[in-house]
Amino acid sequence: MISTIWPLHLRVRSGARLRPAIASAPPRVQDRGNKNGAGARGQMIEMQDAAYGYGAEPLLSDLSLQLPPGSFHFLTGPSGAGKTTFLKLCYAELLPTGGNITLFGHTATGLSRDGIADIRQKIGVVHQDCKFLDHLSVSENIALPLPVTGKGGMAQESNLNELVGWVGLTARAEALPPELSGGERQRAALARAIIMDPDLILADEPTGNVDWDMSLRLLNLLIELNKLGKTVVIATHDLALIRAAKQRVQARVLRIQGGQITAAGADL
């Protein structure tokens, strides 16, 4: 299935078992505490006075919050406020320059490189710029985390096909990422994010460049996943999307502004 992860003919052959979210029975949300690797107090992610700055000036500071398992969060704020930066802190692409961040019970700054990799295997990320390998087909990109994380076992082609169908990309499965439309890219990114059946889904502007109908479809995918017990964080500045979601799930809205994070009021 994965023919060439490496463009320079560096092939990695590895059987991989597909275990997308939809293949598993919906677990009870409240059952999912420590069992799925959440921290001692049952939090997926916990921040205590965390701060981050790309340079000397802190971009974000005094971040204190908890993401409990099964919760649904929106992250909003003006462009350049630090939404992407916040999400990067959540999957340890960036480490806090101050305070403390606990990921699945592990202090982020104390993680080894392997420890970071292991935590990322439990987090599905929809990157703002998708981060595909352009020489691999859409379905190969979606299945990429499987051989990489050595989940082993026989490849279940049908599960991958089911997931590709679920995000409506069956007709485009063999296309290359640069040939996809913006909305197709974002659906493919979402499929890749959930193929490992992650406990936590971080979606960075998943509806950034799609029309309203497609936005709602993608939102519905994420709401379905949340109903399956996944913790979901969506960064967006689309307030209409947040309103639409609030009618269907219990979503908390976090607003990043001026380097601080605050719980948004009920005005949304």
Added chain:
Amino acid sequence: MAFLAVFAMALSMAAGRLADRWSDALAQSSTIRISAPPAEMEAQTWAVLTVLEQTPGVESARALSDEDQQALLAPWFGPDLPLDDLPVPQLIEITETADGYDADGLRQRLAAEAPGAVLDDHDRWRRPLAEAAGRLRVLGWLALVLILGATGAMVTLAAQSALSANEQVIRVLRLVGARDSYIARAFVRRFTIRALTGAALGVIVGLLAVAILPSARDTAAILTGLSFSGAGWFWPLIIPPLAGATAFAATRIAAFRTLRSLQ
């Protein structure tokens, strides 16, 4: 590289054989030449043999008979040489023990006991040659080590450029949760297999080349004698595994170092 390594190995082994042959076979025998008036000849010969008997390091000594000497000289002067009429020196053949004797000490004693005796211990020219051959053998092995080192450096460079050419792929793999060992494995496998097959080919070609070199065992000349003998032909078989192990280690080190430098 493997091709060169085969030659380095052949050189080293040929030099080793040469060194052994020269130092064992040749340097362990020497001769004493006695030139004296015919009247004193017999007495001096006995005196020399007595001295030799008492010299540590001399295994045996034998005065060549007239027939022996005639046989030695025949190729030059013909078989009818009237030895008795000529002032031909008496020759005494000495066989040394492995440790050898003290040549200077023996010379001094001979000068006192038999003034006509001259020790020709062959060492004057043989020993440097044997030493040179020995050095050539060390040089051969050193060349082998250098070739391995160069292989390691080449593999490191190639791996580093392959790693940086794949930097984007590596970043994406890290983002989806790949451990460094998973990423390194792809590179290590590729370069190890390449080194193994390349070295195997090189060894085959090298062995063929050595085999068809004009061999001249009798002349014992270093270049024409460049070959393997007996079990020596199997030694080059360690080159591919050695190259593979070198590539494995070099790529692994390069990969982990590069990976750590990527955020």
